[in-house]
Each structure stands twice: as structure tokens, then as C-alpha cells.
Amino acid sequence: MMNRPSDKNTARVSQNKTFLSLTALYLLLLMLIAVIACFFAYRQRREELFSQMDLTYMQMQQDYQDTLDNFWQIYMPIYENKGTIHDVLQAYFTTDVDPASEPFAKLDLKDALQQMIIRDSQAQWIALYSDTRDINYILFNTGGSIRELPADFPYLDNIRLDSSLMEVYGMEPIVNDSNTIQSYAICGGIPSTWGRGKILVGYSTSSLEQICKSSISPLESLSYQLRTGDELIYDSSGSYDKARLYLPDGGQEGIRTGEGGRKLYVRSGVCGNRFSVISYNASWQEIFLYSHKFTLPILLIVLLFAGLSIILYLIMLQMITKEVNVIREGLNDIGENHLDRQIPTGFKQSGLSEIAESINHMTVRLSDNINRAYYYELKQKEAELSELQAKFNPHFLYNSLEMLCSRCYQSGDTKTAELITQLSAIFRGFIGSKTFIPLQDELAFSKRYLALFGARYGNRVKVRYNFEKGILRCGIIRNVFQPLIENYFVHGFEVSEEDNYILFSGRSLDEKTMLITVEDNGCGMEEDELEELNARLHEPIQLDTESYGLKNLHQRLRLFYGEDCGLNIVKNSGRGITIRMTLLKLTCEDIEKETAKHAAGTHL
Template identity: 25%
Template sequence: MVRKLYRNYFKNNVFLKMILLYSGITIVTIITLSYLMFRSMSQSIVEKELDIQKNAMESVSRYLDDKYVAVKDMTIATYRNESLSSNLSYFLTHPFQEYAQHKLDQYYNENADKSTDVLEFLKDQLNNDADIRNLMLYSADQQNLFAFDQNKHFNMVSTNAAHSYIPDAMAQESTHISLPNVWVRTAINQWDSRLFSIRVPLNDKMTLKNIGQLLVFYDADKISNVLSSYKDKLKGDITVISVDGRVLYDSTSQYYEKSYPYAEQTSLYSNKSTKPADKGMYINKLISNEGGYIVIGAVPKNVISQAYNGLRNTIIMISAICIIISIVIPSLFVANYAKRTNGIIKFTRKVKNGDLKARIEDHGEDELGQISKSFNNMMDDLNLYIDRVFKAEIKQNHTELAALQARINPHFLYNTLEVIRMRAISQGAGDVSEMIYILSVLFKSLVQQKEIHLFKDELEACRLYLELFRIRFKDKFSFQIDIDPIHSSRVVMKMSLQPLIENYIVHGIRTERTDNQLSIRVLQEIGFIKVIIEDNGRGIDPQRLAQIKDSLDKPEEEGGSFGLRSVHARLKLLYGASYGIDIQSELDNGTTVIVWFPDMEGKGNQYV
């Protein structure tokens, strides 16, 4: 079955092979380019989405760093104020009742303002930062915890080591951002899971001895405000974890008080790196060494793929349209060429079967159209050639018949002319007698059949013809023939000069003048014999001369006599395009006719 289909439709059908080959190449090329373009553009979209997530992560990191710096600035502010620093040291190293008495004495003795009061200072910090949920001071000497909530409610909690683990937790020096300590939560009754803690040690300014800790609980949900500007662009989740892997902030709120599932994988990544945690997830990681936290961005691949699903569908649609267009349109063109080619094949079969009137109906200007026109022109030329050859054979037969009839008994004409000549002599008409004699000789030379016709023969015929008119016009006309004897033996076409001389006698001579002259000169040039026929007759009008020159290359009219066109056409036909006639003339100043012949010696029956 396959072989039959191949044999019937593919084996000898070059156009179908071209279509299939082109279609295959086109489909493979478009699919390959579409895949590469989709891969490049989708990767660009993925990178763009991940860059957006990285920017959001950096915003979160800047927020946390700002809070970390803000807590440090609180301690620096206390050190810069001598009175406040002194009061803070006194506050952390003495019982609260003594500090209260100490401040009261300062008001009475020194008129101190409230800005140097530790508790007022803490309230001011709460006023300055609305993100603070709890602000606490821990006294290492007194083992007391002094706490303010966001509503500025003050609470003092005794954290004696015998009854609380808070002193042990505070003894661990850690300045990292972390989750609030569970014992501190218990002490101040703060159980909100969405908090993160920043702790800074407090030292005595004079002795540099650690006297306590500044502890701040921040609302983790406030981080979401930072991400609000990315709300419509951000894809995936952002999570902040501490160095021990505990969740400080989760944009989805699903990992609070839980272990982050990708904590172990992210520990293997370098800072600011992007890695797939598994086959279905992209992970971005940003580490803060000073703050001791890690910002992680996680986005599922299927979420990012939604960003380029439309692109994929668009590329598939455009690729399909391109494939259809690139196959259908060329196929239509190829089918048209195949149809035209089949028309040419059918035409050749018709011609092969003898239908010479068949023509190809194709008016295109392309290669097939030119081939069709060439075939049609060839058929026209072939038919014309057949007609010409056929008619030429008929003419040749008539010519041969006429020649045979003329050669039946030419002596009858000679004898008749001789009788007339003798009668003219008896009557005393000597000039008539001479003219009849010349005519008889001229007629004999024209009728006589010779194998080789030479220049001397052609010039003798011209001399006899001119002699007739010299006798007729007596002293009004003279002629001169100049030829080197070496040129007399050159072969020449019969009746090639006499018609040109006849044109002068008929059209150029002026009978009212007595100085009519005609000269014939035969010259030799390289490869040519040049004959110059020059007269001083009427000349030719420039417009008429242009018409004559233009008519030289036109076909000879049926039934026309010998003349310029006849001689010119025969010379080109016999010898080639380099030979023929050239005419120069001025009105009332005579005419010059130049005839170009090949330089050939007689070697048999040549152009008789």
C-alpha cells in the first residue's frame, strides 16, 4: 500500500516532494524556535518573579535591621545623657523603692526634669514606635523585670533565681533577633505567637559592668505592612526564622509556633541564593549576620508557571498560525507552478503528436511564463519557417523552370537583335546599332550560367549598362571604373552592383546638366572588399534617406524588383551580418553607396 502511494503520488512528483520537504523543515524550525523562545521568555519571567520576591525580602530585612538598630539606639541615648545614664545604673542596681526615693530627692534638690527618669524614658520609646508590644528592663543585681505593654501599663516582676528561669535566660548573652523567651512571656503574661524579640545588654557607664538587659517585643504582623507595596506583584511566601530555625514571621501565618519545613535545606545555601528546595518549589535565602535571622522566600513552581501560561498558549497559537501560513501559502504557489508545468508538459506532447497549432495559455512574467512565451514564439517561428521553406521551394521551382525556358534557345533572341542592329546600320543609325549590340551582350551575360562569378564579370555588366546610357545622353554623362587587376579575380555575388547603378540612372541623374558623373572604385581592406559607387546627382532628402536606411533591414516585399534592399538582404544572407550596404547622401550634392564584400578567391561554384 505504501509503495503504491509512493509510486503514484511521490516518485515522479517533484513538487509534492518539495512541499513535504519544505513543510518538514518549516515545522521543525518553527517548533524549535518556539521552544527556545518560550524557554528563554519563561526563564526571564521566573527570574523577574524571583527578583520581585528578593526585593520584598530585602524590604523585610531592612525593617528588621531598622528595629535592631532602634533598640541599640535606645541604649546609646541613655549613655549620651549623663543624668539618665546615672539614673539607669541606680535603677538597675537598687531596689525599686530606693530608686523612687532617689528620684524624689533629685526633684527637690536639683529640680531635675522628667527626661532623666528611666520609666519616663521607656514611655517615650513606646510613643516613638507603635510597633513595640512590650518594652522591658531586667536588673541583674536585683533580679527584677520591669515591663511596659503597648498601653504603657507598668509591671514589675520578681525573677529570683530560686523561683524563675529568667535569670538563667538573661545570663545567656545573645543579641540576635529571636522569639520571646517563654519564661519572660509567662512573667508578663504575653502569649501572642506573632512577636519577635530584640535584647541588648546594659552596662554601667563607669565600670562597664553588665547591670541588666533591655528587652523589646515587636509585633511581627507589622512586617506585613512592608509587603503591602508588593501585594499585587509578590508571588509565594516570605518567612523569617531565627538561627535555631524557629519562625519569627510568616506571611501565610501557617508556620507560627511550628518548625519551618525548609529550614534544613536552606542551611546548605549561600546568602542571597536561589535554589529549588524540591521539584515543585523555588527558595530564596537572605541572611543577616548581625541580626541573627534568615529571610526565606518560597514560591511553588506551579504558581510561577501561571505567570507564563498565557505566554505559552500565545506562543503555541502563533506557532500554529505560522506553520499553517508557511505551509498553505507556499503550497498554493507550488500547486500553481505544478499546474503551469503540467500545462507545458501537455503542450510538448501535443507538439510531439503533430499539433503545430497548439499554444500554452500562460501570461505570467516569471520563468515559467518566459518559457511558455519562448515555446509559443518557437512554434510561431517554426510555422513561419515551414511556410517560408515551402514557398521558397515553390519559387525555386518556378525560377528553375523560367531559367530552363530562357535557355531553350537564347540564340533566337541574339539573332533577332542582330537583324535589328543590321537594319539600323543600313538606315545610317549607328548609335542605335551600337546600343542594340551592347544590349545583346548584356543580355547574354545575364542569361549565361557560370560556375564562378567574379568582380570583372560584374563590373563588365555594369560597364555595358552604363555605356547604353552614355550613348543615350551623349556628352551629358560620363563614368569611370577603377579596380586593381588583383581584385578582378575575387568572387562576388551576381547582380550585386548593377541594381545600385540602375538606381542612379532612374533617380539620380539630372538630364538638364552636362556634367553628370558616376565612379566605381574597388578597394581592399583587411578581410573585406570595399566598393564605392559615387555620383554627383540629385542626392537624397535627409528624411527620405533615414527611411531608406531603416528599410534596409526589413524583409523584402513580395514581388519587389532588385534594389538597395534586395542587394543588402542577399549580402547579409550569403555572407553574414558584417556585410551589406551603407548609404551617404546630401540633397543636390550627390550620393555615395558603399558595398562590403568578403575577400574571397574563386574556388568552384560559389554564389553564382
């Protein structure tokens, strides 16, 4: 019954829906994977950026704390009761003698300040200030003599305030000869017994600058600030414009709104002392864009991959459909009884070639089975006709042989009488009605048949038997050994030799099969001749020849026992050949039950 067009259209629509559903699911999974990949890529880059900024932030904190600690190394000599520095400083703050008027006093003051400033490599200058003096002095780390503190010294207003606490002053320009250096200052008081005065040390921000430069940031808006109170100590942007900078209080972290409503990411904390705050800030938009740098490439790659996957899928689907249609068309031809049709096997898709080969093999076997069935039908008719001719008046043949045997006995020719008796038994075996007989009966038949050849050749051939007891209970099809015996005496027997032998053996292979061999030491065959003979065993039998030949026997065995059974001829290590027969272990009772079962099914 042919399919209607509407059925085909419905199937095609159903297939399209399935394909679209699978495609949509595939794209959805790809997009989900892309979103997850973008999320993790964004988070990883943002965390890396924050880690880098936090590392710089902590390094600046540590550097500033180290500077404050090192200041105490410079400052502490004023509290040491013994020592040149202590004595010189005490004399400076407790007397009003001008060191400039006394060369040795000026030299001692210079040496004392030099010993103090070399304790910290970051210190650029050190200054002494006393309220009781009209002239105070400063010493730079570049060498030279002490100099008078100028009237426009930037930190004068700070140090004139009455405070004994350590204070930090912001970045200011300090003139040294023709050079101007940028530095911030740390100020400490003197013992109250010395009067009112201050020791001021100026520090370079080069270490802070080096920390910021070593941390190469991809953000142009990122800047670090260090301040004390309202005064800037350091600004990585270099502007030092407090009006334009976002300077948060300590302890802040997160997104804040800066100048002009711009979103900033800010982190700040108190460091060194309770008046100093270190912070950094960057544009949140720039951080967001930097963190999403890989988002667009990931999405483009996923979309490209999805597009290529769909294109490849369509191409593969078309190729598979085309090759499957070749197999489908071949099956349609085979279904119309064109058994000579062979499907091509050169497919590109894995598995289709094996399927095509299996179909071709099945077609060949089906064709062979049909031809074999037709052939066996002809052979059966021929055998039936031959059997009718062979059974024509068998009693006349038996009576004639009995009469000849009796006359031989009467004339005293006992040997001839026994040969006639053996011949009569052989004829009875040939035209017997049973096709499957006990193995022992077939062996008895072989002995009778061999007795005839023994009468002809005498003691030139020895006959041996070697069978396992277990397989003697099995049965075998009729007339198995006759063609093998005849083949030996026609092609293998050496008349001139005295040590000829033929050995019949049988043993069990497994629970279901047994092996029966017929071995001789005759003329034998070459390997190529044996290979050709084994190949010819599988060829069809001509109707007018080989009625009981090896080919006939081989195909009778395969027809009865199955295709895994049959003959195989091998060359002996010495002279002669061995004919091997692989057979199933069947008893006459098994065959009778199977025959009765089929007969009952036929009558039903």
C-alpha cells in the first residue's frame, strides 16, 4: 500500500519540528554556556584588578608606616642622655649662641645633623627650629654646610604652633640652591626642659612613586592619594589639586559619587597615625568595561561556533540522507525480487558501509539459498528416480547372490563365498531406507567394503580404528566412509609399498560437536592442490558426475548438520592426507523424535 502525499508531508513537518526543537535546545545550551563563561571571565578580571589595586594600596601603607618608624630613628637621639648628638642639640635649644659665630660649634651642629639624616635614605633634609633664636638652620642630604632657614620656609607656620606631638605636614616645594625639591615633612618636639622648639625632617615620595609605577594598571582613571588631615602628602596623578580630587574619610570601600555625578570605586583607610588616610579611586564605568573585555569576544565565538555547528549539521544531515536513500533504493529493488542488485559500499558515513555489506551478503545468501533449494529439488527428483531404478526387483539380485554363494560353498571355494556375502551386505546398505544410522553400523559397513579391497590387495594395507567410547553412541548419515575409502584406493594407495595404512578415528570436540578423521599414508597432495580441492568442495555438483565423491559428501554433511559442519582436507606431516569431518553429536533417537515432531506439524 502506497503512502499518501499528506502522510509524507506530515512526517516531513514532524521531522522539521524535531530538528527545530533540537536546534533551539542546542542554541539555548550554547547561550547558557556563553553567559556562564562571560560571568566567570568578568569576575576573574575584576578580582585580578581589585587584587592588583589592593596590593599597591597595602604596599603604600607599609611604606608610609616604615617612614614614620624610621623618623623615630632620626628623632630619638634628643632623648639620649649621653652622646655628641644629644649634647649638640641640647646646646642649640638651650642657649642663644649663634653657631655661625663659632666655627667649631657650626661644624659640630653639621656633624650632628648629618649623623641623624643618614639613618634614613628617604630623608632629604633635616631642620632645627627654636623659638628663642632669630636664625635657625637646615641641612640637605646632598652635602654642603648647614644653611639658614629662609623666612619663606613653607612649614614655618606649622612649626610655630605650640604642639609637642609628632605631626606630618603635606607636600611642599623646598628650595635647595637653584633646585626645588618636593617633599613632605614629619615634625617632632623637644624635651620641655630645653624650651620650645621642633625638629623637622623632610621626606621624598620617590618610594611611593616607585610603588605606583611598578604596578602597571590598565585603568587611566586610577589614582592613589595619601593625606594627613586636609594636606596632601602624595597624589599619583600628580595634580595635587584637592578641589578636583575625591578624598574620602578612612574606612570606606565601594561605589561612591564623585565630581559631576561620576561613579567611582573607592577604598580608603587610616594608616601610620590617626590623622593620615591612604585611598585610591577609579571610574566604575572603566572598571566595568575592563572586566567585560572578553565578554564580546566570547559571545562572538559562541555565535560563530553555533553557526558553524548548524551549517555542519545541515551538511552532514544532507550527506547522511543522500547515502541512506541509496540504501533505501537498493532495498526497494531487492524487495521487488532483484536479488542480483548490489548496494555500493563506498559510503563516507561510519556504519553505512557495514550495513550495505551486510545487505549485499544477505542478498547473495538469499539468492544462493533459492538456487540451492531449486538444485536440491532437482537432485531429489533424480535421486527418487535412481532409487526406483536401484530398487527394481532387489529380491532377484539377493536370490542370485545367495545362489552363487551356495554353489561356491558346494565347490569348496570358501573365500569367494565370503566375498559374495560381503557384497550382498554392501548392496543392502546402499539401498537401505534409513538415511541416519548408528555410527557402529556405518563402521561395520566400512569393514565390509574394505574386505573387498583386501581380497584384491591382500596384506599391502593395514586398517586401524581409534574411536572414543562416548561418541560410539551417536549416529551418522548413511554411506559416509564409502566415498572416502574409494578415494583412498583410487588416488592414494601405493601398490608397490608394503606399509600402507588407513586410520579411522573419532573424538569429542565439545558438548555438541565431534571430529571424525580418515588418515592415510598414501601419495598425498601438495598444499596448493589441497587448497584448490577444499575450495571445490563448496562448488555446486554437476548432475551427471560426482554422485558419491568428496564434494557430494561435503554438501550432504552441510545440508544435514548445518553450514558449520562438513569436510576439510589437510596434509600430514609425513606422507598422505587426513580428511576431517566436523559433525554434530546426534543419536538415532534424537532424529526419530525430530522427524516425528515435523510429521505431526505437517499433518496439523
